[in-house]
Amino acid sequence: MDLSIVIPLFNEDESLPELCAWIEKVMHANNYSYEIILVDDGSTDESxxxxxxxxxxxxxxxxxxxxxxxxxxxxxNEGFKAAQGDVIITMDADMQDSPDEIPELRKMIIEDGFDIVSGWKKKRYDNTLTKNIPSxxxxxxxxxxSGIKLHDFNxxxxxxxKKVVKSIEVYGEMHRYIPVLAKWAGFRKIGEKVVEHRARKYGVTKFGWERFVNGFLDLFSITFxxxxxxxxxxxxxxxxxxxFLFGLTVFVYLTISKFFLDKTGMTQRPLFFFAILxxxxxxxxxxxxxxxxxIARNSSERNSYLIEEKVGL
Structure with a gap:
């Protein structure tokens, strides 16, 4: 199979028919064998x-x-598990991503040899104050x-x-950092392509200010x-x-000071409490x-690593 299109969605019943028809048109125009995997993340509408x-x-x-x-x-993560295509494309369900970008993205993977190609929405239609600046x-x-030179991680x-998505696990809110997870797994050829960002046609955004707070917290977590x-x-x-050595040094100094220098009681000096702390x-x-x-030594993943190939075994 040439392509797997993985689309997470939440309350996007209005956009799905048009989006899938557009993807189908692109697939037929390029004679791709394909699958569209729609992952309904607990929608409460008719999705x-x-x-x-x-x-x-x-x-x-x-x-x-x-x-x-x-x-x-x-x-x-569930979409990646189910995907069977040689190249996996992810896109949002709100039609702000253009399926017309798919052939060029696939070309960069197949012909140019990239492990990952990330879109860059250079020109955006979002509100500058609430989205562009924090982004x-x-x-x-x-x-x-991370050391990964991408303009638009999110x-x-x-x-x-295919090998990339089968080698990583996306958890928590780490979808923003899939390139980082892939880099950890040894996939270092990460490219970028300027893509069209379309004005929202249906529904409203599902993300608020909290995504930036969570994003920075996740960044600290994933870096550590x-x-x-x-x-x-x-x-x-x-x-x-x-x-400990700092506290011990201060404690020794206070001890020497008590018996040989100014004879001041140790517990009467604030430094004593800083040393103990x-x-x-x-x-x-x-x-x-x-x-x-x-915990790390007894973890089942303590020696988890990827072998690219073997010869004579």
Missing amino acids: WNVVEQLRSVNANIKGIKFQRNYGKSAAL KLFNAAARQS CGLKAYK VGKFGKRPMHFFGLWGTLA AMIIGVQLFLAGFIGEL
Whole structure:
């Protein structure tokens, strides 16, 4: 199969018929074998009924329905599990992504050899204050922390090699950081393509200001886990040791000062309490790292890695 089009959706019953017809037109024009995987993330409108109707007239359309709303990451993860195409395209269901971009995205994967191609909505139709400015700040922080030079991490229109989506797990709200997850898994050829951003035709946006707060929190989380997820002692142990040594040094200084210098009582000096606090925090951090190391060592994924190929085995 040439292509799998994975589309997460939530309350998009108005746009689905037009979107699927447009995708079908592009597929036939390019003679692609394809499937459209519609993942209904617990919609409360008629979206699932529309999916069933579309399936009844086009066998290439497939549907997955969640019992309740789990979020875009869960929808993408299930879509990736079901995808069978050599190239997987993800796009949003609100028709702000253009299916006409699909042939060029596929070409960049098949002919140019990219593992991932991410869309870049260079010209947007969103409100500048509430979306553009926070989005620019978010993308700048993501570029700096991940080392991946993309302008638009959160663009829903992306293309992947099949091997990429079968090698990663998208969880929480990590759909924003799929390129980072792929980079961790060893897929480093990540490209970008300027894509059309269309004005919203149906419905309203499902995301508010909280997505930027959650996005930055997830960025800190994914950066930390990427660096220290399998070696937590390297972080907690280091800072715990430094804190303990700082407290111990101050405590020794206060002891020497009490008996040989100004004879001031240790407990009468604020530094004494800072020293005790630093040593307690240091011990707690060290123990956190030790416990984390025990968990990591006993995890079933402690030696999880991908083998690209073998010869003579």
